[in-house]
Amino acid sequence: MKSCLIVDDSKVVRMVARKILEGLNFAIDEAEDGQKAIEACEKSMPDAVLLDWNMPVKSGIEFLVDLRAMKDVEQPVVVFCTTENDMSHIQKAIQAGANEYIMKPFDSEIIESKFTQVGLI
Amino acid sequence: MNVNDFELISQLLKKRSGLVLSEDKAYLLESRLNPVARKWGLSGFDELAQQVRKSNDEKLLVDITEAMTTNESFFFRDQKPFDQFRDVVLPYLLEHRATKKSLRIWCAAASSGQEPYTLAMLLKEAQAKLSGWRVEIVGTDISQEILDKAKEGVYSQFEVQRGLPINLLVKYFTQMEDRWQISDDIRKMVTFKKFNLLESMAGMGQFDVIFCRNVLIYFDQPTKSQVLDQMAGLLANDGFLYLGGAETVLGISDRFLLIPGQRGIYGLANEQHAVKAAG
Numbered sequence: 001m002k003s004c005l006i007v008d009d010s011k012v013v014r015m016v017a018r019k020i021l022e023g024l025n026f027a028i029d030e031a032e033d034g035q036k037a038i039e040a041c042e043k044s045m046p047d048a049v050l051l052d053w054n055m056p057v058k059s060g061i062e063f064l065v066d067l068r069a070m071k072d073v074e075q076p077v078v079v080f081c082t083t084e085n086d087m088s089h090i091q092k093a094i095q096a097g098a099n100e101y102i103m104k105p106f107d108s109e110i111i112e113s114k115f116t117q118v119g120l121i
Numbered sequence: 122m123n124v125n126d127f128e129l130i131s132q133l134l135k136k137r138s139g140l141v142l143s144e145d146k147a148y149l150l151e152s153r154l155n156p157v158a159r160k161w162g163l164s165g166f167d168e169l170a171q172q173v174r175k176s177n178d179e180k181l182l183v184d185i186t187e188a189m190t191t192n193e194s195f196f197f198r199d200q201k202p203f204d205q206f207r208d209v210v211l212p213y214l215l216e217h218r219a220t221k222k223s224l225r226i227w228c229a230a231a232s233s234g235q236e237p238y239t240l241a242m243l244l245k246e247a248q249a250k251l252s253g254w255r256v257e258i259v260g261t262d263i264s265q266e267i268l269d270k271a272k273e274g275v276y277s278q279f280e281v282q283r284g285l286p287i288n289l290l291v292k293y294f295t296q297m298e299d300r301w302q303i304s305d306d307i308r309k310m311v312t313f314k315k316f317n318l319l320e321s322m323a324g325m326g327q328f329d330v331i332f333c334r335n336v337l338i339y340f341d342q343p344t345k346s347q348v349l350d351q352m353a354g355l356l357a358n359d360g361f362l363y364l365g366g367a368e369t370v371l372g373i374s375d376r377f378l379l380i381p382g383q384r385g386i387y388g389l390a391n392e393q394h395a396v397k398a399a400g
Binding site (some may be wrong): 098103110113 | 197288
């Protein structure tokens, strides 16, 4: 079973994403901001991260930069999942090392489609 | 819905498009044709059937046929067929058409354009190897309305998120508020035209690859055979025919054989060329 860390400051979004990903056979961990997500990755690196952009303490993009700078770890697949749906944000995310990008609102079909594309399913 | 109305409309659809509707699909008639009825100022399916009986207005018949034959599509649908295209079919054709430097592909049910545009993007990604080649992608559909959308090449946020890798969205699309426009470079690679698969295919020319995915499932056996036999006549001797995951030629046509190891891709039965090379 693959693991996925869901990083979002909205409890509702985390709950919805958890339900979808558990249905796709992922073991789920949650973090409510980028800082807590880094701490979770230091403890145990997941196979995938579903990542919001705007969060308190540390944003999704700051988390991603820190994550990709971590040495001697198995880097996870990172899929952004955010309301930031303009080209400049998408390009910035790809440059920082995101593997895929979901523009909210999302549904189970989009999550499944994106996770399949990056080889997680 | 009464039985006579169901018969009337299902016969009309069968004759005009080949679409076969069993009675358990009667709900589809109502859900898809109620909007057509409203457009024509009619209260619903029953009045629509009455109108067909009364007037036989060609425009109304076209509206009904188009509403029933328009099916959803998305970029890189099922992914695997396009991986096969990139990794098996295209390398084969690059080698075996190296002298001719020409490639013709037909998407026989192009719908809103995602399948031909997916192929156009894949070919664009391989453009270094296709320098000096004449590449033609023909997308046909029975519905003019859906072809107009395909030609426009504008998709919703939802549509560009189903199957399309984000790097290709960035590379080949421009954002227009909440819609996404495919680039002119890609659009120009595809020629769209209205075509009914029940008609004679003579005059379509020869193709190296034919995509006919998730179309035959709507036809009865004789129609499936007729379509496949006609396609066999259009395919290059070592060409490739793609069918949908739930479709087969078994018991329908002996003109094609599954290419070993390549699920969903068929070659001409009397030509072992492509089969051997790609298998």
